[in-house]
Amino acid sequence: MILTxxxxxxxxxxxxxxxxxxxxxxxxxxxxxxxxSVMFLLILVLLSRYFQREIFIDIALVYSIxxxxxxxxxxxxxxxxxxxxDRRNRDY
Amino acid sequence: xxxxxxxxxxxxxxxxxxxxxFVIKGTFFFIITTIGMIRFDDFYIKLHISSKCLTxxxxxxxxxxxxxxxxxxxxxxxxxxxxxLVITNPVATHALARAAYYHQGGDKIDSDLIRxxxxxxxxxxx
Numbered sequence: 550m551i552l553t554x555x556x557x558x559x560x561x562x563x564x565x566x567x568x569x570x571x572x573x574x575x576x577x578x579x580x581x582x583x584x585x586s587v588m589f590l591l592i593l594v595l596l597s598r599y600f601q602r603e604i605f606i607d608i609a610l611v612y613s614i615x616x617x618x619x620x621x622x623x624x625x626x627x628x629x630x631x632x633x634x635d636r637r638n639r640d641y
Numbered sequence: 642x643x644x645x646x647x648x649x650x651x652x653x654x655x656x657x658x659x660x661x662x663f664v665i666k667g668t669f670f671f672i673i674t675t676i677g678m679i680r681f682d683d684f685y686i687k688l689h690i691s692s693k694c695l696t697x698x699x700x701x702x703x704x705x706x707x708x709x710x711x712x713x714x715x716x717x718x719x720x721x722x723x724x725x726l727v728i729t730n731p732v733a734t735h736a737l738a739r740a741a742y743y744h745q746g747g748d749k750i751d752s753d754l755i756r757x758x759x760x761x762x763x764x765x766x767x
Contacts, residue, residue, distance in 0.1 A: 557672075561671050561674075567679055568679060568687075574684065574748040574749075575748050576684055576740070576741045580678075580687050580688060581678060587695055587699060587726075591702055591703075595706075598709075603715060606715065606719065607718070610721060610725075613725050613726065617729040617733055621733060624739070625740065627744065629744075630746045
């Protein structure tokens with residue numbers, strides 16, 4: 550039963566990867582990557598119950614904190630303007 | 642006392658059934674999240690879906706596993722993950738919406754907003 554649920558969540562995670570490839574702006578890709586990461590975090594929790602080991606829950610706790618900080622840093626970086634590099638003014 | 646209640650409603654199996662129902666409900670929310678992420682073209686709708694449906698699916702699945710396990714330290718760590726997911730997911734959504742609104746470069750998002758509260762306030766600077 551747990552194995553079936555894990556396979557279903559993994560398939561939906563891989564379907565969201567389509568939006569990472571296609572998304573016209575960079576913010577679409579950030580949102581899709583965040584969604585995939587939360588889904589795989591929950592697969593990690595289910596794996597901890599499947600293998601009957603208690604150590605995977607600690608890894609899931611740390612990974613959720615890292616996920617939150619990653620999205621904040623990416624949003625702060627991508628909010629600034631792009632610097633267009635002009636290829637015509639170089640002299641080589 | 643708990644044993645008499647459990648013998649009245651039919652044993653431990655009822656609690657396991659409720660736990661599995663919560664797990665199935667969580668995966669159903671994840672499927673809806675994926676369908677919404679593929680089908681919609683606008684950015685703000687995707688933000689809405691990722692913030693609401695994903696958090697709800699995650700909470701539901703984790704509550705299901707807590708019911709299946711029982712009251713040990715394992716359930717306490719899962720409760721900690723639930724609390725963290727509830728607190729940090731809306732904050733990340735808010736930061737991403739502000740970043741997408743203030744961005745002026747090549748990836749500018751031009752979606753027709755019906756209600757725009759940030760146009761005259763411009764609180765703070767990103």
